[in-house]
Amino acid sequence: MGACDELREAAYQNPYLQYMYSYPxxxxxxxxxxxxxxxxxxxxxxxxxxxxxxxxxxxxxxxxxxxxxxxxxxxxxxxxxxxxxxxxxxxxxxxxxxxxxxxxxxxxxxxxxxxxxxxxxxxxxxxxxxxxxxxxxxxxxxxxxxxxxxxxxxxxxxxxxxxxxxxxxxxxxxxxxxxxxxxxxxxxxxxxxxxxxxxxxxxxxxxxxxxxxxxxxxxxxxxxxxxxxxxxxxxxxxxxxxxxxxxxxxxxxxDPAAAYAQYLCAGRFLRENGFRQDSMRRFVRGSGKRAFSECGFGTSLALGCGGRSYAGNLHFCSPYAITRKDCLLRLDEYENTDDFTRITHGIVLSEEEIRRRYVIRHLLICPGLERVRYRQRFHSDVTDDFPVLKDWMECGFVQETEFLFLTKEGLGLSDYLGPQLISPRVGAAMREWEEGHEGTHDFVPRQSEKL
Ligand code: SF4
Structure with a gap:
């Protein structure tokens, strides 16, 4: 079996590893x-x-x-x-x-x-x-x-x-x-x-x-x-x-196979009814293309408990909580905070993580990642930094014009491909969190170590 066949087989076995709406x-x-x-x-x-x-x-x-x-x-x-x-x-x-x-x-x-x-x-x-x-x-x-x-x-x-x-x-x-x-x-x-x-x-x-x-x-x-x-x-x-x-x-x-079949059918239905597809999840009424907008560097300030702020290489928010017990604990801490300007939980991104974030934030949404712009920002070529993109091009998941973008097939596999861009360090931290929390699934691909 060739490398593409292997990749395709793994991707279709479960296309739903992780929604990469933000990174890390x-x-x-x-x-x-x-x-x-x-x-x-x-x-x-x-x-x-x-x-x-x-x-x-x-x-x-x-x-x-x-x-x-x-x-x-x-x-x-x-x-x-x-x-x-x-x-x-x-x-x-x-x-x-x-x-x-x-x-x-x-x-x-x-x-x-x-x-x-x-x-x-x-x-x-x-x-x-x-x-x-x-x-x-x-x-x-x-x-x-x-x-x-x-x-x-x-x-x-x-x-x-x-x-x-x-x-x-x-x-x-x-x-x-x-x-x-x-x-x-x-x-x-x-x-x-x-x-x-x-x-x-x-x-x-x-x-x-x-x-x-x-x-x-x-x-x-x-x-x-x-x-x-x-x-x-x-x-x-x-x-x-x-x-x-x-x-x-x-x-x-x-059942990932049933979900993927439904995705294909729904995408077809929406396109036939006048919607364009901007990402795996987003369908917009009308034709044309989504205009490029550079993202991933913006500054955003979060208010309230549970929202996250982005300030340069610093991302911060209250500790991740899902269960009622954990959420109530964090809410109580929030309501009793005297000094909201103290930052106590988050991550400071290295230059490498900023590159990963940039690729994830652009590749998974139309019109994709502009190679020239990446070079201007990071002074290197994106496929040299992330050789896995070459594999995806060879397999037909990514195409190149002035942008690198996910093909129709690649878009449907966004939740499999995106997680491959998680760094080993971030992947290990995510796994450590999962292992400490009951009732979670292993959703961080171990293949990320390959990058
Ligand atoms: S509980 Fe339901 S409605 Fe509330 S945030 Fe979660 S998914 Fe949304």
């Missing part, structure tokens, strides 16, 4: 000492920065959830916003001398719409009181069907939301029950219709495939229903069951 993964972060945001504040001089606010509350913890979120803490939101306000005040004082201006605010979670309308008003007031935004700031927020009300949508419209993302996941009640979602299909349709009636510039709907019992037909039936509401974007997420999520305890193990 938070499980590779470790305690940091003697670091203060003061030293990094000059990086926030001038404009172009991102602000992220994490709202960690949800109605229920979904069976697959590996995000920082807790359910049943309705009474905790005001206390949490008090802590966010203290953090805002301290960060704002630190950034003031540098004239920091933010071009984007992202509110994620958890379920930001879990807050009451009044709490949401307070949240936006906090941002506007303590931070400067560009006149055209992009305000992005996530919602869930059960929490979507006209009152709250009016609040985010007044705040200037430009993109609203709704986690529908499926329009099959049976599949929603397997996932442990609290809403049903009827509620999701009602919420989506309401959301669309507010005319936000971009409405995105999230779906999951690879759910036990789901078929390509039932997935496409869900997508077809979604299309009747004319969303601007659709994200298709393969089901991952990891890190002590509820479905792990129930013994649910996704």
């Amino acid at each position: 993964h938070k499980t590779a972060y470790r305690p940091l000492e003697n670091l203060s945001l003061k030293e990094y504040a000059p990086l926030f001089a001038g404009g172009g920065h991102g602000l992220y606010l994490h709202i960690p509350f949800c109605e229920t913890k979904c069976g697959y959830c590996n995000l920082f979120s807790v359910a049943g803490e309705d009474a905790a939101a005001d206390r949490y916003l008090d802590a966010v306000e203290r953090q805002c005040r301290q960060y704002a004082a630190l950034l003031k001398p540098y004239g920091a201006e933010f071009s984007e605010a992202v509110i994620g979670g958890g379920t930001p719409f879990f807050l009451t309308g009044a709490q949401m008003e307070r949240m936006f007031d906090l941002l506007d009181t303590y931070f400067c935004f560009h006149a055209d700031r992009g305000l992005i927020i996530e919602t869930a069907p059960n929490q979507t009300t006209a009152e709250k949508l009016a609040v985010i419209r007044r705040a200037g939301a430009v993109r609203v993302s709704m986690g529908v996941q499926s329009f099959s009640d049976r599949e929603l029950a397997v996932l442990g979602r609290r809403h049903d299909a009827a509620r999701a349709m009602e919420a989506l219709a309401l959301l669309k009636s507010f005319d936000f510039p971009c409405v995105n709907v999230d779906f999951i495939y690879g759910i036990p019992g789901q078929t390509a037909e039932s997935l496409c039936a869900s997508l077809s229903k979604a299309l009747s509401y004319e969303p601007d974007e659709i994200f298709l997420y393969p089901l991952y069951v990891k890190h002590g999520a509820g479905l792990v305890r129930k013994g649910v193990v996704p």
